[in-house]
Amino acid sequence: MNEYAIETKNLKISYGDNEVIKGVDLKVLKNVVFALMGPSGCGKSTMLRAFNRLLELNKDAVVEGEVLLFGENIYSPDIDPIEVRRDVGMVFQYPNPFPHLTIYDNVAIGLKLNKLAKNKRELDERVRWALEKAALWDEVKDRMGDYPSDLSGGQKQRLVVARALAMKPKVLLMDEPTANIDPVGTKKIEELLFELKEDYTIILVTHSPAQAARVSDCVGFLYLGELIEVGSTKDIFEKPKNELTEQYVTGELV
Secondary structure: OOOEEEEEEEEEEEEOOEEEEEEEEEEEEOOOEEEEEOOOOOOHHHHHHHOOOHHHHOOOEEEEEEEEEOOEEOOOOOOOHHHHHHHEEEEOOOOOOOOOOOHHHHHHHHHHHOOOOOOHHHHHHHHHHHHHHOOOHHHHOOOOOOOHHHOOHHHHHHHHHHHHHHOOOOEEEEEOOOOOOOHHHHHHHHHHHHHHOOOOEEEEEEOOHHHHHHHOOEEEEEEOOEEEEEEEHHHHHHOOOOHHHHHHHOOOOO
């Protein structure tokens, strides 16, 4: 299998005449937490959605160039976008469990729709496994028939992580997953990232340099649609090569 989980080649993304991502070349190694950081509105979330073809659900979006998933171009005509989205899970900025489904069914829904469990026992085991992976099982094991409205913001977000993990993706995309939860929930999600990278490649979008410094192995700094600099987290924060990167990590550029 290719050593890179995600690789882009001259990736360009436009909405009409507005070019949002401007010819980005990026390589993300397997089993790392890769933080894509930059100010709000610089194209981070747009780029992330190109990695699992969610972007094409927006009819105005045009994607050019290549996005490779373990060496295979996901935009090739013979690639099924549904398969891509199975392999590349996503967690959004706002915790979005399905409010009318129980905690159990929130995790089980994808498995049921895709017929990924042969029977009830297998379904139960996969739901429990996903909740354990998302560090939520102990908190909800006696409340599986309850609805997500009873959970805290941080618990809801971990439920969404469990829902994504239940599909056993190869890559997990996280778009500012702690932006709308409390500090306790944020700490739990950040701790979770360290555990999950043993089995997954995680690409985390954040506008917080401090969060990128805390949780990532590698960082890419995106500014006005251009990838300014990529490197190990240590190098980017201790000896950035580009002046814009330095301004961003020191808080001069917001």
